[in-house]
Amino acid sequence: MKLKEYLKTKWLLILLFHLMILLLILLQLALKAPIELIIASSFIIFCFSFIFFLYDYLPKHFFYQTFLSQLEKLDQKYLVTETIKTPNFYEGKILVDALYEINKSMLERIQTSESNMLDFKEYIELWIHEVKLPLATLTLMVHNNKSHYDNKVKEQLKRLDNYLEQVLYYVRSENAEVDYLIKNCSLKKIISNVALKNKDSLLEQKIELIVSDIDHFILTDSKWLEFILNQIIDNSMKYKKKENAYIKIASKEDEDNIYLIIYDNGIGISKADLPRVFEKSFTGKNGRSGTKSTGMGLYIVKKLCRKLGHKIEIKSEEGKCTVVTLTFAKDRYYDVLK
Amino acid sequence: MQKILIIEDDQSIAKELKELLDTSGYESIILEEVSNVLEKILHTDANLILLDINLPEMNGELLLKEFRKHSNLPVIMVTSRNSETDEVLSMSYGADDYITKPYNPTILLLRIANLLKRASEKGENYKYKDLTISPEKGLLSNGTSEILLTKNEMIIFSYLLLHPNRIVTRDELMTTLWNNNEYINDNALTVNISRLRAKLKEIGHEEAIETRKNQGYILL
Incomplete structure (x- = not known):
């Protein structure tokens, strides 16, 4: 609270005060009062007024000063009511009580909507597990009656599963609480699972899968990483070249990190689109032409990577290739424990 | 014939699963009533159990934990x-494998075959007629002469050997190869099979692998 600003708001009062003293002096002069009396009475009035002023100003000054500096320091501004003491002047009390009430009602609102979100999240997870049952039945039916259905049905079922997984992981990535489990996982095993999942599509579309040097162990949640890789491979398949398409997967390591590199010789991403591929609902040139795209895949991938602490980078040359690099930090502490 | 017990509360899946297993050379039984499961599965004569986690009365993980005591x-x-936590929990309660729905049926069969093999043989060398097979060394021998198989050829031969007297589809062979981190394409599979045939011929088994058109291969 600045003195100048404070005084500005009190200008009428100050004006009236000066007017009052002026009137008193004039009155006393008119009544021919002795000059000493005039000076003494003016002095008394002035002194007391000054004390009144300090009495009003100082507590306010100290209160608002701490209030503002606390507010400045806090990361979560709404917690400010917890840090300040109720002041002993009336307006301050009103303010603090009001803030407290506002906070309380806002927290209640947030709590309701959080619990609604959680309910919804739980319902979605449950629903996805429910939906997977008929999907599993259908997959088995197609397999058991191969003569009735061809591979196209299988392909569509796979798409359906892929979209369901996207919703599931979107829900998982949006929520604050942790539902992943980091452990030491074999990269080879994870790649193998992803490859098997996409085997039919890869063979169908005649895309060569070249995997080399992946005998590394990384700290991750294997299910989440499988989803991430699945999305990347899915993109590679969607935006492949017509002839001689291939996807190369390899890993390497240095002092601090293990890198997983997924290279495809597909149609690539244009320079203008490249910086935006991780944005929500961004479809870009490739997504709009040809294959339908929701623009959610890479957005979710990025979010999951951030949660797991992995780094993801995409480089591309339009019409030539796309390279996705995932970086996993090595944990020295883990090695020591072993 | 190996028996497999299916514990699954979704009837349609259970039915399809039974059909899959029955046509793949197993005898399968569906546990009809999902009450008092523990009692029932303790007295089963099955060789393997497929257990669903979400059972109406009892959580599959807890059921497994109880079951493993006996x-x-x-x-x-x-x-x-589909979560890491569930998998880790299941494995720590003593599950031998963990598969999420919707699964690739061929992969399920593969895992079942692997488990049953592990349970019965425990690392013995397999035999085919007069041939001794050592998969780790990639070696076939008939006592007098030996022949070396590549990794892919050995995977194919072992799979055929494990599934005698029935047609093995190309898809099964492909899945097995991919499951072993050999991501080959259709042409490569054909090449591998003809090479394997040539090698078998060299060691005196010319007619070992027969092609059934549009169906697959069978080991005679």
Whole structure:
């Protein structure tokens, strides 16, 4: 609270005060009062007024000063009511009580909507597990009656599963609480699972899968990483070249990190689109032409990577290739424990 | 014939699963009533159990935990819950494998075959007629002469050997190869099979692998 600003708001009062003293002096002069009396009475009035002023100003000054500096320091501004003491002047009390009430009602609102979100999240997870049952039945039916259905049905079922997984992981990535489990996982095993999942599509579309040097162990949640890789491979398949398409997967390591590199010789991403591929609902040139795209895949991938602490980078040359690099930090502490 | 017990509360899946297993050379039984499961599965004569996690009365993981106190029968957990926590929990309660729905049926069969093999043979060398096979060394021998198989050829031959007297589809062979981190394409599979045939011919088994058109291969 600045003195100048404070005084500005009190200008009428100050004006009236000066007017009052002026009137008193004039009155006393008119009544021919002795000059000493005039000076003494003016002095008394002035002194007391000054004390009144300090009495009003100082507590306010100290209160608002701490209030503002606390507010400045806090990361979560709404917690400010917890840090300040109720002041002993009336307006301050009103303010603090009001803030407290506002906070309380806002927290209640947030709590309701959080619990609604959680309910919804739980319902979605449950629903996805429910939906997977008929999907599993259908997959088995197609397999058991191969003569009735061809591979196209299988392909569509796979798409359906892929979209369901996207919703599931979107829900998982949006929520604050942790539902992943980091452990030491074999990269080879994870790649193998992803490859098997996409085997039919890869063979169908005649895309060569070249995997080399992946005998590394990384700290991750294997299910989440499988989803991430699945999305990347899915993109590679969607935006492949017509002839001689291939996807190369390899890993390497240095002092601090293990890198997983997924290279495809597909149609690539244009320079203008490249910086935006991780944005929500961004479809870009490739997504709009040809294959339908929701623009959610890479957005979710990025979010999951951030949660797991992995780094993801995409480089591309339009019409030539796309390279996705995932970086996993090595944990020295883990090695020591072993 | 190996017996497989299916514990699954979704009737349509259970039915299709039974059909899959029955046509793949197993005898399968569906546990009809999902009440008092523990009692029933302790007295089963099955060689392997497929257990769903979401059972109406009892959680599959807890059921497994109880079951493991009394029996070492191979158990594969089958579930639609796709999370690391569930998998780790299941494995720590003694599951031998964990598969999430919707699964690739060929992969399920592969895992079942692997488990049953592990349960019965425990690392013995396999035999085919007069041939001794050592998969780790990639070696076939008939006592007098030996022949070296590549990794892919050995995977194919072992799979055929494990599934005698029935047609093995190309898809099964492909899945097995991919499951062993050999990501080959259709042409490569054909090449591998003809090379394997040539090698078998060299060692005196010319007619070992027969092609059934549009169906697959059979080891005679």
